[in-house]
Amino acid sequence: MRILQLIDSLESGGAERMAVNYANALAGQVSFSGLIATRKEGALVQQLDSEVSYLFLNKRSIIDLKALFRLRNYIIRNKVTVVHAHSSSFFLAFLLKVVYPSIQLIWHDHYGDSEFLNKRPHVVLKMVLPFFHGIISVNQRLKVWTEQKLNLKNIIYLPNFPSEETMISESTVLKGIEGKRIVCLANLRVQKDHFLLLEVAKKVKVSHPEWTFHLIGKDFKDDYSQQIRHLLLAFRLEKNVFLYDTRQDVKHILNQATIAILSSQSEGLPVALLEYGWHKKPVVVTAVGDIPSLIQNGQNGFVTPAHDDGLFYDALVALMANPTIQTNFGNALYKTIVENYSEAVILKKYLNWLQTI
Incomplete structure (x- = not known):
């Protein structure tokens, strides 16, 4: 398999960390592991393994045709077979499907307000997600919500996982008393x-x-x-x-x-x-x-x-x-x-x- 992680930014956050964790973990498991930050880079780029193919797309609007076709060219050049879109990057993945229909899409739902799912907007999700081949939910509540509210199948619950830091300088010194x-x-x-x-x-x-x-x-x-x-x-x-x-x-x-x-x-x-x-x-x-x-x-x-x-x-x-x-x-x-x-x-x-x- 040749898998690409798609994430809007690489600033520190749960979804961003997991995109990096998956890209790094897959580097030694599949033929190709890549990661694309679509809108903004960030400090987490430093934690990408050297074996992960990385690209910053610099997408500047919701529908940025230049960025879309740059993504398509990257997919073709690297023979990517699966795009693993995290959080709000699902919409760009959907647009990719329109211009490159053979690509397989999966969406990773990292929605954090799981206590307030009854207030979650879902009209766009209901329109776009049928074009995806599978959905990953980070907790069971999200999985049930997606099955019932969006009436979708092939949903799997996969919890997040931690990963060891690489090439990070130990620079932060905490104030206060040791042990307290x-x-x-x-x-x-x-x-x-x-x-x-x-x-x-x-x-x-x-x-x-x-x-x-x-x-x-x-x-x-x-x-x-x-x-x-x-x-x-x-x-x-x-x-x-x-x-x-x-x-x-x-x-x-x-x-x-x-x-x-x-x-x-x-x-x-x-x-x-x-x-x-x-x-x-x-x-x-x-x-x-x-x-x-x-x-x-x-x-x-x-x-x-x-x-x-x-x-x-x-x-x-x-x-x-x-x-x-x-x-x-x-x-x-x-x-x-x-x-x-x-x-x-x-x-x-x-x-x-x-x-x-």
Whole structure:
């Protein structure tokens, strides 16, 4: 097989990371593995394996004929047989099908607001997706929604998987005291609910002032970001909560952390959580998306309801107070990831499924 990953940008995000992970993982498994960023490049380009064929398309509008035919020429020149389109890149893949009908298309649905699927726009999806040969959903809820709402078949649930970083310099130095750092890997988006995190941090400042929070993720400089910064000042958390924007040296960052958290109000299956487990971090997370299928409360982490800063705080303090539980949770979560969410496990299911389309 000769497979191309199609993604709108290579900025740090869950869908973008998975496009890179698939391209890298397939480089040693199939005849050709490529990746095209359609609209914007980003820091993740540094994590592409040297064996992955890469092209930046520089698409400038929804229907950019020059970019479309550049994509078509790339497909023909490299004899690509399958285009694996991630998230919103599905529309360009559909246009490719119009000008190059023999290509096989699959769509990877990374939709993050799985708690609010009843509000998801779907008219365009219903028109375009019948031209695709298969669909990958990142959680079971998305799979059921696609089957019922769009009346489509050949849909497979494949969870995200973590991947080792390559050629990334270890440049990020976390503030705070070693052994008392809490990390959150999440872009500054509403669905990640950093407001809950700040409410928890306000309580931790009173009860455990030596512990600090470290927020790693893209700052979009929007209203949400401004509200976060306003609350940091209002809660007087300038010396307790630190913002780092986008960082690539995730392994190095997590090695400096004691606990990892996610306070999301909606998720699919967050790549950040898989990275936490891959690096044996004990976690406190909210019960949204497919997180409860991965984290068994009290066995390999603590899970609390979304929006409940009280229970989240209680779980976090319990974890902070017990290094033995921290170690046990980290080891147990790592075992869960290796057995069920590793690159080898998911890639085998993926390639077997492709054989059927």
